[in-house]
Amino acid sequence: MSTADVWGDGGVSPRRVQADLLAAALFVVVCAAAAGTYGASAWATVVALALALVTRRLSLPLMIGFAVLGAVIQLGRAELVPLADLAYAPLYFTLGADRRAVFRRTGLVGSAVAPVVAGIAAPLMRFGSGTRLGLEPVAVLAVAMSAAVVCGGGWIVGFLRFQSRQRVQARIDARLEESERLRLAEALDQQQERARIAADMHDVVAHSWAVVAAQSDGARYTMKSIPEEAERALEVIGETARSAMADVRTILTELRNREAPGARLGYGQQEDLFERMRASGMRLEVRETGVRRPSELIALTAYRILSECLTNALKHGDLSRPVLVEQDWSNDYRLRVSNAIRPDAGPPSQTGHGIIGMSERAGLAGGTLTIDHSGGVHRVVAHIPAQQKESR
Numbered sequence: 001m002s003t004a005d006v007w008g009d010g011g012v013s014p015r016r017v018q019a020d021l022l023a024a025a026l027f028v029v030v031c032a033a034a035a036g037t038y039g040a041s042a043w044a045t046v047v048a049l050a051l052a053l054v055t056r057r058l059s060l061p062l063m064i065g066f067a068v069l070g071a072v073i074q075l076g077r078a079e080l081v082p083l084a085d086l087a088y089a090p091l092y093f094t095l096g097a098d099r100r101a102v103f104r105r106t107g108l109v110g111s112a113v114a115p116v117v118a119g120i121a122a123p124l125m126r127f128g129s130g131t132r133l134g135l136e137p138v139a140v141l142a143v144a145m146s147a148a149v150v151c152g153g154g155w156i157v158g159f160l161r162f163q164s165r166q167r168v169q170a171r172i173d174a175r176l177e178e179s180e181r182l183r184l185a186e187a188l189d190q191q192q193e194r195a196r197i198a199a200d201m202h203d204v205v206a207h208s209w210a211v212v213a214a215q216s217d218g219a220r221y222t223m224k225s226i227p228e229e230a231e232r233a234l235e236v237i238g239e240t241a242r243s244a245m246a247d248v249r250t251i252l253t254e255l256r257n258r259e260a261p262g263a264r265l266g267y268g269q270q271e272d273l274f275e276r277m278r279a280s281g282m283r284l285e286v287r288e289t290g291v292r293r294p295s296e297l298i299a300l301t302a303y304r305i306l307s308e309c310l311t312n313a314l315k316h317g318d319l320s321r322p323v324l325v326e327q328d329w330s331n332d333y334r335l336r337v338s339n340a341i342r343p344d345a346g347p348p349s350q351t352g353h354g355i356i357g358m359s360e361r362a363g364l365a366g367g368t369l370t371i372d373h374s375g376g377v378h379r380v381v382a383h384i385p386a387q388q389k390e391s392r
Contacts, residue, residue: 287326298333
C-alpha cells in the first residue's frame, strides 16, 4: 500500500466525483421537501452548500468559499435554513481529516467560531416563515449548541479519521523501512559472499599454479641428474592438482546451493600447506605462541591469508633466505609473515587481487591487515579479535 492509497492523494477518481454529485443532488432534493417555507435567500444558501459538497474533493479553498458564502447569505438575510446547515458536518469532516495542517487548523477555528456567531446572531434570525427566535435563552443556547454539534462534531470525527490514517501510514512506513533494510542487508550479504567466493577462487588458483610452476621447473632441471627429486616434484604436482580440484568443486557446490557446507580449511591444513611449500624449495621457520582457539572463522581466515602470503613469497621472494611465519594466540590472533624480496622482483603490488582478498578476509573477521616492505623484506601482519561473528 502506498502513501497515495492511505491519504487519497493519487488524484480524484471519477467515481468519487460522481458520489459527491449524487450526495449534493440528494441534499437538494431533501431541502426541496421544505420548499414551501423557503424564500429566495434560503434557496441561495442551499445552492451554495450543494456546490461546497460537490467541490470538497476537488478544491478545499473552493469548498471553504462556498461554505462561507452559505453562512454569509444566512447572516445577511437574517434567515436560518437548519436543514441545509446540516451540510456543514461533512464539510468540517473534510477539513478535520485533511493531511495538510493549514486546512485542519482552519476547520478547528471555524468550528469554534461558528457556535459563537450562531449564538450572537440567533435573536435576530428568523426561520423561513418569518418566525424569529427572539431573546429566549433556551432558543439561543439551542442554536449555539446545534452549530457546535454540527461543525465541531464533524471536525472531531474528521480529525479522528486523520489520526487513524496517521497510524496506518506509520505502520506502512515502518514496514517499508524494514523491507528496505532487509533488502540492503541481503544485497550486502550477497556482495560479501561474491567477494569471499572470488577470494577463495583466487587463493585456490594462484596458490596451486604457483606450486605447480615451481615443481615443474624443478622436475625439468633434475629429471636426468636426480630422478628421485623429479619424481617427488611430480607427486607434489599431482597432490596439489587434486587438492585444487577438490577446492574448486567445493566452491562450485556453494555457488549452486548456498546451504551446502563449505570447505573447513583451518589449523589442520596448515601443515599440509607448509609441506607443499617446503617441497617447492621454500625454507620455512614457523613459530607459534599461545593456545589455539577453536574458532572456525579465525582458522579459515588464518589459513587463507597464510596461503596467499606464502604463494606471494614463492613467486616474488628470495628463496635462498627463510620465510618466517609467526602466529600468536596470546590475546587476539596475530599472524606475521616475513620474507626477503628478490632484487629483480621490484616493489610488491599493493592493489592485486590477492592483497585485496586478504584485506577483505581480515575485515570480514573484524580484524585488520597491514603490509610493509621496507629494508628489502616483505611483511604481512594480520590481527583478528578473539571475539567476532562466527560466519563464513
